[in-house]
Amino acid sequence: MEYKDLQPKExxxxxxxxxNIPRESGNEKEISDFLVNFAKERNLExxxxxxxxxxxxxxxxxxxxxxxxxxxxxHMDMVCVKENGSDHDFSKDxxxxxxxxxxxxxxxxxxxxxxxxxVAYALAILDDEKISHRPISVLITTGEETSMVGxxxxxxxxxxxxxxxxxxxxEEEGILTIGCAGGMDIKYSFEKEYEKKDGEFISIELKNFxxxxxxxxxxxxxxxxxxxxxxxxxxxxxxxxxxxxGGVKRNAIPSEAFAIIEVKNAKDAIKNLSKVKDEIIHEYKxxxxxxxxxxxxxxxxxxVLTKDxxxxxxxxxxxxxxxxxxxxxxxxxxxxxxxxxxEDEEKITFTILARSEVTSAKRxxxxxxxxxxxxxxxxxxxxxxxxxxxxxxxxxxxxMKNVWEKLxxxxxxxxxxxxxxxxxxxxxxxxxxQMVSFGPEIQGAHSPEERVNIKSTENNYKFLVEILxxxx
Numbered sequence: 001m002e003y004k005d006l007q008p009k010e011x012x013x014x015x016x017x018x019x020n021i022p023r024e025s026g027n028e029k030e031i032s033d034f035l036v037n038f039a040k041e042r043n044l045e046x047x048x049x050x051x052x053x054x055x056x057x058x059x060x061x062x063x064x065x066x067x068x069x070x071x072x073x074x075h076m077d078m079v080c081v082k083e084n085g086s087d088h089d090f091s092k093d094x095x096x097x098x099x100x101x102x103x104x105x106x107x108x109x110x111x112x113x114x115x116x117x118x119v120a121y122a123l124a125i126l127d128d129e130k131i132s133h134r135p136i137s138v139l140i141t142t143g144e145e146t147s148m149v150g151x152x153x154x155x156x157x158x159x160x161x162x163x164x165x166x167x168x169x170x171e172e173e174g175i176l177t178i179g180c181a182g183g184m185d186i187k188y189s190f191e192k193e194y195e196k197k198d199g200e201f202i203s204i205e206l207k208n209f210x211x212x213x214x215x216x217x218x219x220x221x222x223x224x225x226x227x228x229x230x231x232x233x234x235x236x237x238x239x240x241x242x243x244x245x246g247g248v249k250r251n252a253i254p255s256e257a258f259a260i261i262e263v264k265n266a267k268d269a270i271k272n273l274s275k276v277k278d279e280i281i282h283e284y285k286x287x288x289x290x291x292x293x294x295x296x297x298x299x300x301x302x303x304v305l306t307k308d309x310x311x312x313x314x315x316x317x318x319x320x321x322x323x324x325x326x327x328x329x330x331x332x333x334x335x336x337x338x339x340x341x342x343e344d345e346e347k348i349t350f351t352i353l354a355r356s357e358v359t360s361a362k363r364x365x366x367x368x369x370x371x372x373x374x375x376x377x378x379x380x381x382x383x384x385x386x387x388x389x390x391x392x393x394x395x396x397x398x399x400m401k402n403v404w405e406k407l408x409x410x411x412x413x414x415x416x417x418x419x420x421x422x423x424x425x426x427x428x429x430x431x432x433x434q435m436v437s438f439g440p441e442i443q444g445a446h447s448p449e450e451r452v453n454i455k456s457t458e459n460n461y462k463f464l465v466e467i468l469x470x471x472x
Contacts, residue, residue: 007458008457010128011121012457014124015119015120019095019112022090022091022093023077023116025144025146026077032142035048035076038126039054042126049153049154051154055138055140056122056138060136068135068163069164070136070162072136073140073166074119074168074169075141075145075169075422076119076142077146079252079446080109081110081211082108083109086109086448095111100451103451103454105451110445113445115169117168117457122140132468137160139159144422147384156429162430163434164396165434165436166436167435168438170417171419171439175413175438176397177438178392179391180389180418180420180437181333181355181356181388182386182424183353183362185352185382186352186354187352188349188379190313192309194305195305195307197304199264199265200263200269201266203260203261203296204258204260204273204295205258205294206257206293208255209222209225210290211255213252213444214446222253222284223284223287223288224253224323224338225246226257226317226350228280232293235275236273239261239310241305242305243260244313252337252446253446270296270297273295277293312376312377317350320350320352321369322338323335323337325361332418333358334356334357337353354369359388366382386425387425389423392434394434396436400412400463403463421437423435440453441453441456
């Protein structure tokens, strides 16, 4: 099958168009302007705000003019992660789309179906004059994958008073989402202290682990490469850190990590670490079969941290809370992801994204982490907190359940998600707006394994079109 043959053509046409445009979180100016130009060319009402959010409105079809408005909502930014060895430049290179059987994926990079599919759906709807519908508006936000900067800086009064909101940012076929987890970033840092070098050096590299979405896949048995790295270093009798790094995004499970470590004898250290290396590979042989751990002797010209500080950093990250914490009725409620190591001239900073449907549980997770790392001298700050979206039943939900069953011959599931959705923030100001989230089957989001099911993309677009007809 060739790309031009994919159905629905209009959706995959627009998905390819936006895949040609850089849209990493924080670099959305070009894609935002593209959406503005789309609206201008079709004489549609629109606005673009200082946060680069874009709103587009389309008048109702004949005989639907007096029906309440429906708002389609998603985000334009994507998580940009690539495989080791890929020379892809997300600041300028188009995403290279690849058809793999029943799936659309990308060549060694994230695909951006999260949430490019929402943008493609919305553009296809706005561009189609044959669809019968009530007044439609579209809101495409920025920075959802980082700090939700777009929706945080949105003037919701400019949205009017839509009765219904369809968020197209869910990733499982046949599931209607009516609640989500809130989150916060927890950053803890260690001030650098150096001492004289007096040994040999080894490098420890973990790569090609599966990683994945820190909300949707945090409860799957996958290695956090940062946790794996400190586990290996901790097996050494004596060590000093020369360099340490790990992860790509704080909301992705780290698939890679790297360190240069000073030891007394490099050959002995490599031999002693072979056991824990083999243990980790064995533990994750089924869930992370592509993962590699490479330990070898190396040269290092830089400075090394003191033995005391090196041990504090390793032990703090060895014990810090990571992964799922609580489940209720089969649903994941609370978790945290040690996602990122950043280093500058003065300090080394670690970032954890904590999530929970329950605000108090999320803040308790923060307090646990804060107390754990402060025992080792870390300085802690929390930021970018956003609320969860409490489960709500509604008229919109009942309509969507009936439409799905009519189209597919079976009832959809109705669940909450552990991922973060912008509905939580929007709901604070839009209390009367009924909201439901849905979307096609997407696997491996936030990783180079990301893929979207082609048939599911078609099914959910038909579902969306039928919803717009039924909302009378």
